[in-house]
Amino acid sequence: DAEITQSPRHKITETGRQVTLACHQTWNHNNMFWYRQDLGHGLRLIHYSYGVQDTNKGEVSDGYSVSRSNTEDLPLTLESAASSQTSVYFCASSESRLAGARDTQYFGPGTRLTVL
Amino acid sequence: DQQVKQNSPSLSVQEGRISILNCDYTNSMFDYFLWYKKYPAEGPTFLISISSIKDKNEDGRFTVFLNKSAKHLSLHIVPSQPGDSAVYFCAASSHGGSQGNLIFGKGTKLSVKP
DSSP states (O other): OOOEEEEOSEEEEOTTOOEEEEEEESSOOSEEEEEEEETTTEEEEEEEEEETTEEEEOTTOTTEEEOOSSSSBOOEEESSOOGGGOEEEEEEEESSSBOSSSSOOEEOOOEEEEEO | OOSEEOOOSEEEEETTSOEEEEEEEOOTTOOEEEEEEEOTTSOOEEEEEEETTOSEEEETTEEEEEETTTTEEEEEESSOOGGGOEEEEEEEEOTTTBGGGOEEOOOEEEEEEO
16 A cells, blocks of 8 residues: 655754654655644644655745655755754645645654754 | 634534534635644544635535635534544645645644543
């Protein structure tokens, strides 16, 4: 069965370190997204990609970067981790660029990141 | 400024009764609305959606109502079941429903008591 996975599921790091969160999907979807979920804020879009070599900034992109070298993977990098980036991170993918019943985003299980 | 608001952080309902989750939005350019459901330690899953050209969409026990003039939508679950206990996120999109423009609310935690 097709799926979307994230690794690691839990990560503790120190302020200033570079951290990369992995996202891998086997749906063969062109579109991939990264969100963060914080108490009091719901889900906020960090970066997204509509295809290989395509990346776009979302609502809260400062301090994060992504690269898309193949269809299956969209790694999220925190260049210099800050305590404000402690959060739960969700990766998602979709077949279409348009939201809808058949074009929904499929979410991974999440990565809980703690920056000390 | 929040564009999608879910003003009730939590809701408790008895099994078998109706659950009504509300969502308000401020951006009149939003033309597609979705509800996602999230269990603890899992990613959100799509539940139901509605286009701005409709005022109601139904899928089994779940119905979403859209009131464009009031910029308000609601999700009705009838009858509610204990397995419906989860956090429900309302989301909205503009530009024909572009995924990259999806804005989520803060979520409402629904508890369905047996």
